[in-house]
Amino acid sequence: MVYNGRMTNLFTWDDSLATGFPDVDLQHKKLIAIINDVHGAMQASQGEYAIRMAKDLKRLTDYTVYHFSEEESFMRKHDYPDFEKHRREHETFIEQVNAQIKTLSQVNPDDGYRFYRFLGTWLLNHIAKSDRDWAMFIDHS
Numbered sequence: 001m002v003y004n005g006r007m008t009n010l011f012t013w014d015d016s017l018a019t020g021f022p023d024v025d026l027q028h029k030k031l032i033a034i035i036n037d038v039h040g041a042m043q044a045s046q047g048e049y050a051i052r053m054a055k056d057l058k059r060l061t062d063y064t065v066y067h068f069s070e071e072e073s074f075m076r077k078h079d080y081p082d083f084e085k086h087r088r089e090h091e092t093f094i095e096q097v098n099a100q101i102k103t104l105s106q107v108n109p110d111d112g113y114r115f116y117r118f119l120g121t122w123l124l125n126h127i128a129k130s131d132r133d134w135a136m137f138i139d140h141s
């Protein structure tokens with residue numbers, strides 16, 4: 001399944017994204033909520049924009065790093081064979097996020113919106129495919 005954020009729609013979690021591990025699902029829901037907060041920050045008034053954006057981007061990067069490291073220890077603990085490939089997907093995402101955050105400091109709503117769509121589509125596709133792959137493997141092992 002491919003997810004496309006639309007102008008008016010925020011990203012949402014649904015059962016097709018369930019991994020069957022409640023802690024992981026909660027973390028995914030929280031990440032989606034933070035991404036939607038980034039969208040909210042983009043719509044803030046000019047006076048509030050920079051402060052809200054900085055705060056939400058910090059929450060986003062901190063929580064992403066936390067979630068990835070939780071997920072990686074879980075996969076390692078269960079000897080997930082595609083661990084390295086998965087870890088690299090996480091790493092590449094973090095690099096892309098950091099690179100895009102740098103260019104976001106110039107206030108440009110189109111860039112902000114593109115960034116928000118990138119975050120949401122990457123995350124939902126990653127959960128639907130790669131995270132569900134490891135979850136399925138661990139479920140059945």
Ligand SMILES: [Fe+2]
Nearest residue numbers: 028071127131
């Ligand atoms: Fe995940």
Ligand SMILES: [Fe+2]
Nearest residue numbers: 071126130131
């Ligand atoms: Fe993952």
